[in-house]
Amino acid sequence: MNLTLPRFFWSEYRKRRKKASLITFALFWGTLSILLLMSFGRGMSTQFQVAFSGLGDTLIMVYGGQTSLEFEGLPKGRQISLYPEDVDYLKERIPEIMRIAPESYTYLQVSANGKEINRNIHGTTAEFAVMRTQVPQIGGRFLDADDVSQGRKVAFIGWKIAADLFGAGAGDAVGKQIVINRIPFTVIGVLVKKIQDSMYNGPDADQIYLPFNAYQQIDNRRRINQIHIQPHEASQSKLIEARIRTLLGRKYRFDPDDRYASNFWNTIENNKEGMAVFKGIEMFLGIIGILTLLIGAVGVTNLMYAVAKERTKEIGIKLAIGARRRVIIEQFFLETLFVFAKGTFWGCITAFNIVNLVRLAPINYDSFGIEAYLLRPVFSLQIFVAYMVILGVLVFLSGIFPALRASRSNPIESLRYE
Numbered sequence: 001m002n003l004t005l006p007r008f009f010w011s012e013y014r015k016r017r018k019k020a021s022l023i024t025f026a027l028f029w030g031t032l033s034i035l036l037l038m039s040f041g042r043g044m045s046t047q048f049q050v051a052f053s054g055l056g057d058t059l060i061m062v063y064g065g066q067t068s069l070e071f072e073g074l075p076k077g078r079q080i081s082l083y084p085e086d087v088d089y090l091k092e093r094i095p096e097i098m099r100i101a102p103e104s105y106t107y108l109q110v111s112a113n114g115k116e117i118n119r120n121i122h123g124t125t126a127e128f129a130v131m132r133t134q135v136p137q138i139g140g141r142f143l144d145a146d147d148v149s150q151g152r153k154v155a156f157i158g159w160k161i162a163a164d165l166f167g168a169g170a171g172d173a174v175g176k177q178i179v180i181n182r183i184p185f186t187v188i189g190v191l192v193k194k195i196q197d198s199m200y201n202g203p204d205a206d207q208i209y210l211p212f213n214a215y216q217q218i219d220n221r222r223r224i225n226q227i228h229i230q231p232h233e234a235s236q237s238k239l240i241e242a243r244i245r246t247l248l249g250r251k252y253r254f255d256p257d258d259r260y261a262s263n264f265w266n267t268i269e270n271n272k273e274g275m276a277v278f279k280g281i282e283m284f285l286g287i288i289g290i291l292t293l294l295i296g297a298v299g300v301t302n303l304m305y306a307v308a309k310e311r312t313k314e315i316g317i318k319l320a321i322g323a324r325r326r327v328i329i330e331q332f333f334l335e336t337l338f339v340f341a342k343g344t345f346w347g348c349i350t351a352f353n354i355v356n357l358v359r360l361a362p363i364n365y366d367s368f369g370i371e372a373y374l375l376r377p378v379f380s381l382q383i384f385v386a387y388m389v390i391l392g393v394l395v396f397l398s399g400i401f402p403a404l405r406a407s408r409s410n411p412i413e414s415l416r417y418e
Contacts, residue, residue: 023303026296027343028350034289035351035379035387041282043377047195048278051372052271054196054204056132058234061265062227062244068260072253080252080261081223084212089251090227094243099230101127102212105201106219110208112165112178119161120201121180121208123215124228131230133194134204140174140189143211147188151213155185158205162190178208181218185210193365195372198267205365237268290390297394300339301402336399344391348384355379 064081067074084102091100105122128134129142134156136142142156155178162173177184196203210218231240241264242256249256355377363372 023296023299023339024343026299027293027340028347030289030293030296031344031347031387031391032351032354033292034286034390035348035383036354036377037285037289038282038383038387039351039355039377039379040374041285042380042383044373045275045278045282046378047373047376048197048274049271051195051197052267052274054133054194055198056228056230056267057130058230058237059131059267060229060231060237060240061267062229063225063263063265064223065261065263067254067258069255069258071249071255071258074253078254080248080254082225082227083223086224086248086251087227090229090244090247093247094240096231096233096236096240096243097229098232099127099131099228101125101131101228102224103128103226103228104212104215104219104221104224108181108218110161110165110178110180112176115165117161117164119206119208121210121215121218123210123212123219125212127230128209128228131228132204134209135192135194136189137192140187142189143209147211148213150211151217152211153183153185153214154188154211155180156189156191156209157187158191158203158207159193160203160205161208162187180208180210183218185214195363195365198270231268234268237266241266286386293390293394296343297340297398300336300398303339332402333399336402337395340391340395340398348387352379 062082064079067076067078067080070076082102087100087102091097101124103122103124105120107118108121109116109118110121111117124143125148126143126145134142136156137159140156143154146152147154157173157178165178166172166176173187173190176187178187179185191204194204196205201207229240229244231237244264245256245262248254248262249258252261254261356379358375358377361375363375
């Protein structure tokens with residue numbers, strides 16, 4: 001094994017070890033910066049996806065409205081309301097709908113265990129659980145089809161409701177009774193804690209859900225507040241919106257182009273827009289990290305140019321006694337690679353440990369805020385591969401130009417250099 005090249009490298013590197021220390025620190029700081037910024041950027045994008053899914057999974061919400069256009073001799077300004085039968089009406093006529101559920105709600109007093117609170121009470125069906133990510137804690141369940149069809153007096157409650165009335169935990173609430181509008185209901189499940197930054201009527205942790213038929217006994221309004229729809233494919237959301245406008249317009253006699261007659265909350269489109277914003281933030285943070293690492297790379301390039309100038313006579317001697325230009329290039333590249341490796345290795349290790357330490361910090365589910373986005377950075381294989389590609393490009397660019405300049409030296413002129 002030929003150890004000549006490594007020996008050349010080590011002897012020359014030891015001469016410039018002090019000069020390289022500041023550049024090594026710059027590379028350490030650049031690596032730490034780019035990996036942390038990329039990890040926090042990816043973590044924010046991931047947390048947005050998690051927090052937005054707390055509202056629901058590929059969900060379209062349909063509301064009534066008020067007409068703003070005259071239609072078939074009818075005046076504008078008519079109130080358009082939704083009714084329970086609209087659920088089957090839409091389901092039968094739009095094959096792209098996978099799940100559909102009605103929802104009505106009102107604000108009532110709830111009492112249990114000698115305590116009284118005022119909360120939103122919702123009436124819905126079993127499909128609501130999947131569409132709105134209503135996951136019960138261990139030992140409980142959400143409403144099922146039999147609860148709805150038989151109008152059972154059961155309730156699924158948020159974890160804050162459970163804590164306010166019975167103390168924290170599903171074990172303290174499941175099987176106990178709550179009284180709503182003087183009617184007793186048995187608690188069958190408590191919502192598991194989840195991150196949620198999109199909502200209506202407040203977070204799900206503060207809501208109570210009843211079977212739709214049982215809910216109608218405490219709220220005798222025929223109309224419903226909204227209809228939840230989940231398409232087979234997320235790409236079908238706009239098509240479903242158009243068909244709903246057409247069908248409801250035909251039934252309630254309003255112009256399908258009247259955008260105020262029926263209203264939609266298309267969470268699929270909102271999610272796309274939000275993800276585009278967070279991906280932009282992620283890319284911006286990555287660019288800042290690259291620029292920080294680039295400062296260290298420029299320092300390495302300047303160091304190698306200085307080395308080439310200092311060793312002009314030495315390079316001339318090597319070329320004069322028969323050293324190939326390839327050996328000169330390889331030696332410079334090896335020195336460049338070692339300077340990069342020494343700084344970036346410790347930067348990578350430090351970034352990995354910082355990310356994992358930050359992830360140990362607990363998230364406050366009761367008051368979800370910006371800290372929930374910042375406390376879950378992601379140091380993924382994809383980020384590491386992207387970093388290695390960027391690093392490889394910088395190593396090549398930092399080493400190739402000084403190496404080529406050194407290898408192209410004229411031996412005669414180099415020997416005359418003072």
